[in-house]
Amino acid sequence: MTASDRGTASGMSESTASAMVGASGVATPAGVAPDRFFKYWLIVPAIFLLLLVGLFPLIYSLVVSFQSLTMLEMDYSFAGFTNYIALFKDARLWESLLHTVIITAIALPIELVVGLLMAQLFLERLPGRQIFVSLLVLPTIISPIVAGATWRLLFDNRYGPINQIVGWFAGEPMPLLWTISPYLVYPAILLCEIWQWTPFMFLILLAALSNVDKSLTEAAEIDGAGYWRTFFKIVLPSIWPVMAIAILIRGLDLARIFDIIYALTAGGPGTMTETASIYAYVQGFQQFETSYTAAMAFLIIALLTALVTWAIRRMGLAK
Amino acid sequence: MRLINTVAWVGAVAGLAMSWASAATAESAAEIAVKEAQKYKGQTITIVWEAGLQALDPLNFSGPKWEELTGIKVKVIEVATEEMFTKIMQDYRAGAGAYDALNVIPAWMPDLAAAGALEPLDSYVDKYGYRDELQKIAPTYRDNQMKVGDKIFGFPDDGDVFVMYYRKDIFGDPKLQAEFKAKAGRDLTVPKTWKEFDEVGQFLTDKLAPQTYGAAFFRQPPYTMFMFEERFRNEGGKFFDADSMKATINSDVGVNVLTDMRNENKFMPPGVEQFGFVENLAAFLQGTSAMTISWPPYGRWAAGYGTDQEVLSWVPKSTIAGKVGYALPPGGHPELAAGFALSVASTSKNKDAAYLFIQWLNSEDISMQRVQLPYALRDPFRDSHFTSAEYQAKWPDAKEYLAALGEGAKTGLLDLSLLQTDKYEEVLRQAISKLWAGDDPKAILDTAAGEWDAITEKIGVDKQKAVYQGWAAKSGAYPQ
Numbered sequence: 001m002t003a004s005d006r007g008t009a010s011g012m013s014e015s016t017a018s019a020m021v022g023a024s025g026v027a028t029p030a031g032v033a034p035d036r037f038f039k040y041w042l043i044v045p046a047i048f049l050l051l052l053v054g055l056f057p058l059i060y061s062l063v064v065s066f067q068s069l070t071m072l073e074m075d076y077s078f079a080g081f082t083n084y085i086a087l088f089k090d091a092r093l094w095e096s097l098l099h100t101v102i103i104t105a106i107a108l109p110i111e112l113v114v115g116l117l118m119a120q121l122f123l124e125r126l127p128g129r130q131i132f133v134s135l136l137v138l139p140t141i142i143s144p145i146v147a148g149a150t151w152r153l154l155f156d157n158r159y160g161p162i163n164q165i166v167g168w169f170a171g172e173p174m175p176l177l178w179t180i181s182p183y184l185v186y187p188a189i190l191l192c193e194i195w196q197w198t199p200f201m202f203l204i205l206l207a208a209l210s211n212v213d214k215s216l217t218e219a220a221e222i223d224g225a226g227y228w229r230t231f232f233k234i235v236l237p238s239i240w241p242v243m244a245i246a247i248l249i250r251g252l253d254l255a256r257i258f259d260i261i262y263a264l265t266a267g268g269p270g271t272m273t274e275t276a277s278i279y280a281y282v283q284g285f286q287q288f289e290t291s292y293t294a295a296m297a298f299l300i301i302a303l304l305t306a307l308v309t310w311a312i313r314r315m316g317l318a319k
Numbered sequence: 320m321r322l323i324n325t326v327a328w329v330g331a332v333a334g335l336a337m338s339w340a341s342a343a344t345a346e347s348a349a350e351i352a353v354k355e356a357q358k359y360k361g362q363t364i365t366i367v368w369e370a371g372l373q374a375l376d377p378l379n380f381s382g383p384k385w386e387e388l389t390g391i392k393v394k395v396i397e398v399a400t401e402e403m404f405t406k407i408m409q410d411y412r413a414g415a416g417a418y419d420a421l422n423v424i425p426a427w428m429p430d431l432a433a434a435g436a437l438e439p440l441d442s443y444v445d446k447y448g449y450r451d452e453l454q455k456i457a458p459t460y461r462d463n464q465m466k467v468g469d470k471i472f473g474f475p476d477d478g479d480v481f482v483m484y485y486r487k488d489i490f491g492d493p494k495l496q497a498e499f500k501a502k503a504g505r506d507l508t509v510p511k512t513w514k515e516f517d518e519v520g521q522f523l524t525d526k527l528a529p530q531t532y533g534a535a536f537f538r539q540p541p542y543t544m545f546m547f548e549e550r551f552r553n554e555g556g557k558f559f560d561a562d563s564m565k566a567t568i569n570s571d572v573g574v575n576v577l578t579d580m581r582n583e584n585k586f587m588p589p590g591v592e593q594f595g596f597v598e599n600l601a602a603f604l605q606g607t608s609a610m611t612i613s614w615p616p617y618g619r620w621a622a623g624y625g626t627d628q629e630v631l632s633w634v635p636k637s638t639i640a641g642k643v644g645y646a647l648p649p650g651g652h653p654e655l656a657a658g659f660a661l662s663v664a665s666t667s668k669n670k671d672a673a674y675l676f677i678q679w680l681n682s683e684d685i686s687m688q689r690v691q692l693p694y695a696l697r698d699p700f701r702d703s704h705f706t707s708a709e710y711q712a713k714w715p716d717a718k719e720y721l722a723a724l725g726e727g728a729k730t731g732l733l734d735l736s737l738l739q740t741d742k743y744e745e746v747l748r749q750a751i752s753k754l755w756a757g758d759d760p761k762a763i764l765d766t767a768a769g770e771w772d773a774i775t776e777k778i779g780v781d782k783q784k785a786v787y788q789g790w791a792a793k794s795g796a797y798p799q
Contacts (some may be wrong), residue, residue, distance in 0.1 A: 071408050072434055072739065157590025175589035180783065182756045268540070269756030270749050285405060287742055 008022075015172070065295040071288030083295035093296065094269060096279040097303075102186070103261075103275065104254040107193045112243075113252060114194070115201025123209050137203055139196045148263025151192040155179055155264075179265050184272050192260050197253070201246055208242035210236070244315040255304055276300055332770060338623065345506035348452040352679035355447060359672040360390030366420040366676070367407060369659070370397035373422075375630060376695040381680055382689070384444035391672055400424075400657075404431075404741070407664070411436035416666040419673035420658045423473055425464035426736040429786055431662075432467040433738065438663040440471040443674040452683050457728040462699050463795045464733070471659030474681040478690075481549060481653040483508050484603060484617055485610045486531075487644040493524060508609075513649045516610075517583060523609045524586035533586045535608035537599040538755065540748040543580075545614065545656040545734065547747060550576050552732055552797055553650025559771075564769035564784045568747075569764035577750075577760035584755075592755040597633075604637045609618055612648045614656065615698040615724055624716040625693025641715060647730065652798045655731040659697075681769035699724050733795040737786050738778050746770045760796045 035041070045195035066082055068075040118136070122129060139147065141228035155162045167174045178188040212235055220230045236243075248295060258277040261267065267274030267282070274282075280300070312318050346354070368374040374397045382393035396418065400404050404427050410417050423431060431437045444450050452476065454461065455625070460475035476688060489495065490507055498568065499507035499522055510516035520533030527533075536546065551558075556572035559565065567573075584591050589609055603611045611617070620626055623640040647653055661677035663670055677687055682705060690699045691710055694785040699705055705725035723798055750767045754760065773781050790796055 006592070032763055071412065071428055074412070105564035157593050158588075171445070173589075177590060177755075180592050180755050268749075268752040270758070272756065286401075286745065287739075288405075288408070 008045065012091070017168060020145065038258055061297060064291050065298055067291045069290040071290060079291065082166065082293050084299070087299055089296055092274070093276070093279060096274045097274060098277045100255060100257065100275040100277075103189065104194070104251060106186075107190055107254055108247065110190075110194050111198045111201045112247060114198045115246075116205050116243075118202040119200070119205035119209050121268060122206055124278060133203075139201045140200045140203075144259035145263050147192060147196045148260040151188070151195075151260075152179060152264050155188055182269060182270055182272060183268065185265050189261055189264055189273060192264060193254075193257070196260070197250060201250065204246040205239065208239035210239070212238045224268075235267040240315075241317070244317055248311060248317070251311070252304070252308070254306075326609050331738055333621055339540060346437040346448075347682060347684055348447070348449045349679050349684040351448050352675040352682065356385075356389040356391055356672060356675040357499055359669065359675075362669055362672050363394055363671050364393040364419040364667075364673050364676055365394045365396060366673075367398055367403060367418050368422050369403065371446070372568075372630065372694060373696045376689055376692060376697060378521070378731060380611045380692055381685065381693070384680065385676060389675075391676070392540050392752050393421050393676065394540070406759060407431065407436060408434065410780055411664070411666055414666055416664070416668050418637060419663055419667040419669050420677050420725070421662045422476075423656050424658050424734075425473070425475065426657075426734040428464075428472055428662075429736055429790075430471045430740065432470075436665055437472045438665045438667070438670055438674075439475070440663065440674065442664075443671070443678075447675065449678050449682075455683060455703065456701050457725070457797050459657070459728050459731050461654065463793045464655075464658065468789070473662040474677060475658070475700055476661045476681055476686070476697065477529070477659040478610050478665045478698040478704070478728055479614055479658035480655050480698070480724060480731050481545070481612050481648055482615060482618060482723050482727060483509070483610060483612050483646045483648045484621060485536070485644045485646065486606075486639060486642055489523065489609045490525070495523075498522075498526065509644065509646045511651065512579075513554070516649045517579065517586075520583065520610065521586045528586075532588045532608050534583070534610040535587045535591055535594060535599055535602045536583075537594050538584070538592045538751075539595040540751040542596065543648040543751045544653045544747045547576060547751065548582070548735060549648065549652070549654035549656075549732055550580075550650065554654050557797065558735055559775075561784075561788060564775050564780050564787065566768040566775070568771065569768040573764045574713050574760050576605075577636070577764065581754055581760070601635045604639060604740055605629070606638045612653075614696075615720075616696055618645055618720045618723075619641065619693075619714075622716060622720070624714050624717075628694045630694045643716065645716070645720050647723065647726055650798075652730050652732045653727045655727075655733055655795060659736065667748045700728070702738060702762055711750055730798075731795055732798065733790070733793060736790050738783055739774065743771055746774070 009125070022316050066079055066081075067077065068079045119281075122133060126132070143148075154162050157163060157175050157177060160178075162178070163174050163176050166176060176184060178184045216238075217230055220234055225233070256277050257275050258281065260271055261275055262278055262281075265273045267278045271279075280293055280296050283296065285287045334713055366377060367376055374395055377393055377395045382395060386392050396406075398742070403422070403424070407421055407423070408431070409416065423437070429438070441666060444453060453465075456465075457478065460478060464475040465471055465473060496507045499505075499519075502522065503518055507519065507522075508515075510519050516534070523531070523533035523677075532655060537543065551568065554572045556570060556576070556577055560567050588594075588602055594602070599608075599611060599613065600617060600620070602608045603613075604615065615687050620631070620634050621637050621639055621643045623629055623637050625631055626634050626637065662679055663673045664676065667673050680689065683701065686701060686706060687704060687709075689695065689697050690704050691707075691713070699721060700711070702725075704710065705721045705728070707721075714720075728729060736742075746767050750763045753763045
């Protein structure tokens with residue numbers, strides 16, 4: 001079998017095979033067969049790099065999760081499932097997961113609905129539309145830790161404008177402790193989170209709505225379909241694939257939420273607003289429980305993987 | 320006989336002359352450090368320092384001066400306080416040797432020494448003749464913040480002690496004095512007990528608020544944790560049962576302290592629960608509070624010392640300069656909260672050069688200059704600092720200020736320092752946070768005690784017990 005035979009046998013024409021060899025820049029001496037695995041060798045460095053930076057840390061942290069390593073005691077011995085068993089007894093972890101779920105369950109629908117309403121509003125050709133869209137998107141380009149710190153200042157009891165504004169409406173000074181009071185911390189966090197990330201939903205949904213086939217909505221209108229019927233039967237199915245991706249992205253972001261809450265309340269009062277990410281940070285980088293944190297990370301990965309798989313199926317994204 | 324007398328006199332005079340000459344020519348620890356360090360000219364040493372104002376000392380003053388004297392460059396790695404322990408441990412575990420000299424909070428020393436991250440300094444102290452000057456560090460710091468076991472691991476370098484600052488003009492107001500006497504049946508004086516504090520604080524708020532409240536404190540958990548540790552021990556509390564190592568912070572004393580702390584917020588400015596270092600400083604300097612407790616820089620800045628420096632432009636302008644009095648906090652045993660010691664990293668590749676730098680920094684001569692830097696945050700920690708005529712002349716009341724600091728250095732209480740101290744402190748920080756959120760003090764402390772016990776059991780009861788007993792035996796652990 002000659003070189004050209006191999007190229008043809010693998011589904012390539014002679015000209016394609018020789019062009020590829022030529023394109024590879026490797027001169028094939030007369031009578032010497034080109035390396036059929038050459039193309040694989042070309043991608044080996046990239047795959048190796050990906051494995052090194054992606055897979056190796058994952059495997060290494062899996063190994064660490066079965067040890068008893070802390071920053072202070074380097075105990076490399078096999079600890080079995082000790083850390084994983086401890087996770088199930090750790091009430092603070094489950095509370096932190098519950099806090100994450102609460103924040104996600106409230107923030108995500110609000111961001112979606114408000115984002116959709118805003119997108120619907122800006123679908124019309126309004127004067128200054130582009131400027132307003134640019135301004136509305138500004139919060140998303142701010143680092144979440146900066147957004148959290150800024151809102152902390154806004155919520156400050158003495159110098160923050162929010163209490164001042166509330167005071168104007170109330171007719172008397174309102175020393176509300178937004179980041180301390182158990183009744184106000186969640187509203188404060190949600191306000192900041194929704195302020196920052198609703199524009200993300202808005203932008204994506206605006207792009208999706210702009211691409212809805214107008215002939216369909218016009219035909220529905222001619223056929224006498226009302227606004228809501230058109231929206232649910234034509235517009236929503238048209239934008240659903242994009243909307244589902246946006247929900248998935250924001251849902252995952254919310255599941256990992258850290259910066260805004262850390263800057264606003266640091267998980268307090270007590271551990272009342274501590275999310276899974278904050279608790280993992282506390283265990284790993286303040287308490288130096290390296291192996292326990294690795295086990296916690298794997299538990300969270302497993303939960304999120306199951307959730308994402310379910311969501312992808314449910315939203316029909318895997319079709 | 321006359322000959323013997325003559326010989327004795329000549330001998331005595333000669334002896335005196337020799338000892339005088341020897342004293343006159345003896346080199347100071349700073350001079351020895353400079354002379355020895357010149358052997359390492361051209362090298363660079365790296366030192367970990369708290370980020371912010373603290374780091375201006377080596378960046379603007381001591382680092383350039385050391386380079387000028389010895390030819391050794393000083394590279395300053397600024398690290399936020401809450402990350403210092405982690406960075407030091409990470410460097411040690413990685414064996415990178417990126418740091419030569421370290422600033423460590425004394426409460427961390429047992430952990431860092433047990434891990435092997437700190438170089439024992441005894442041999443260097445003897446080799447470079449520092450033992451005599453080391454003895455002149457104020458006893459509380461010297462005896463409690465220098466050693467782990469019987470080995471020296473760091474030089475106490477920062478007299479961080481809580482002081483009560485109060486408004487002399489308010490306490491001296493004849494009208495207020497008369498009204499207080501009529502109400503309380505005693506003179507309006509600076510409170511020496513927490514009961515007196517509550518009485519005076521409420522009275523002043525009733526009379527002067529909202530312009531001035533009786534008191535304000537920092538209430539954010541990382542700061543309040545120190546205040547709880549101080550007050551709990553002043554009221555007779557013990558952290559653990561020394562035999563069983565069971566936590567005893569949920570005793571009646573602990574519950575009373577937390578209850579009183581929350582009640583006191585009622586006569587403090589609205590929103591005091593959010594006050595951190597800066598908010599509380601602003602309240603006091605702007606005349607919004609008549610009493611506060613904090614670290615020594617408050618006293619300097621309240622007097623206006625150094626606040627004309629650009630780096631201190633964020634400090635609110637003091638409206639109370641000349642009106643500030645200094646006293647020990649109620650109970651008389653202030654917290655030696657945090658503070659810093661200078662150490663050498665065990666993985667350093669320039670140990671001698673690093674050691675000589677910290678000896679020079681910590682010496683009588685150089686530390687005297689460093690504690691007077693208007694912008695830096697190193698506070699007096701040597702006996703000579705408290706009595707320095709130069710320092711006492713810095714502002715009209717500086718003598719009283721230094722006297723209060725010196726008194727605090729004598730009676731101060733150490734931060735709790737065990738294996739994995741931060742885990743215990745994290746529980747306290749959570750407890751304080753829950754307190755401001757309105758939880759029941761007894762329930763808070765029962766939970767905290769349970770969590771302390773779990774931490775102790777995980778570390779090993781006997782292991783931790785030995786460390787605790789060593790700590791509790793120190794003169795500054797509990798009021799004597």
